[in-house]
Amino acid sequence: MALYLRLGINVDHVATVRNARGGFHPDPVRAANLAIAAGADGITAHLREDRRHITDADLDRLLHEVKAPFNLEMAATDEMLQIALAGRPHAVCLVPERREERTTEGGLDAVTGRSTLQPVVHALTEAGIRVSLFIEPAAEQIEAAAALGAPAVELHTGAYCHAAGADAGRELARIVAAAQRCDSLGLECHAGHGLTYDNVAPVAAIPTMAELNIGHFLVGEAVFVGLDASIRHMRAVMDGARAGGPVGVLGGIG
Ligand code: PXP
Secondary structure, three states: OOOOOEEEEEOHHHHHHHHHHOOOOOOHHHHHHHHHHOOOOEEEEEOOOOOOOOOHHHHHHHHHHOOOOEEEEEOOOHHHHHHHHHHOOOEEEEOOOOOOOOOOOOOEOOOOOHHHHHHHHHHHHHOOOEEEEEEOOOHHHHHHHHHOOOOEEEEEOHHHHHOOHHHHHHHHHHHHHHHHHHHHHOOEEEEEOOOOOOOHHHHHOOOOEEEEEEOHHHHHHHHHHOHHHHHHHHHHHHHHHHOOOOOOOOOOOO
């Protein structure tokens, strides 16, 4: 039976635009509340080491002024762990972080990173915070995430979203296989990075996919149609795909 597919809205790039000038506008908390009113199920933001998107003050307000589940993306560092334990978000998604990257350019290596990740997963879980690991859609990563005791993973969809033609089909097949592996191991499966109206449908159509986290495209699209309309349209495309509607140029997922 297909799960309900949650939509999490990443508000990082509302903060990016604000930070270009400093000051308070546009406000990521206002965007988060608008996103929930438009049908999003939760809010996501990445508190980076260099605070290039949201700041600690934004995080505090997102936790207290938005009445919806909040998913904190963060690196598995002591500093971030202390912030998460103090703020108690609904969920944490552990992500890799390199200062020089423009965005999160790949998944965590849950195989070689085991000794760093284990105590962080443990501490967050003990605090009642749902942990997911942002990983590539690869069997060994999923197995490593399960061995770490994480209840969920988020599959990095960047390779799929940036590929074209047959390559996109191959990348999609990796995501489908990864979602099946998650299901067989009892892991909740999420996905995100680079999703747009044009490429989201085949991912949304995977019946065991539980959550998609989407940010950059929707904030960019909001420049043209407004955030409410961009989120409502994404929700409609996701729901159409889940209901068995057209899944876009890549065809069905087989
Ligand atoms: N999920 C995770 C873990 C991310 O780090 C990001 C941002 O890179 C997203 C989802 C959203 O990606 P995008 O902004 O490309 O939609």
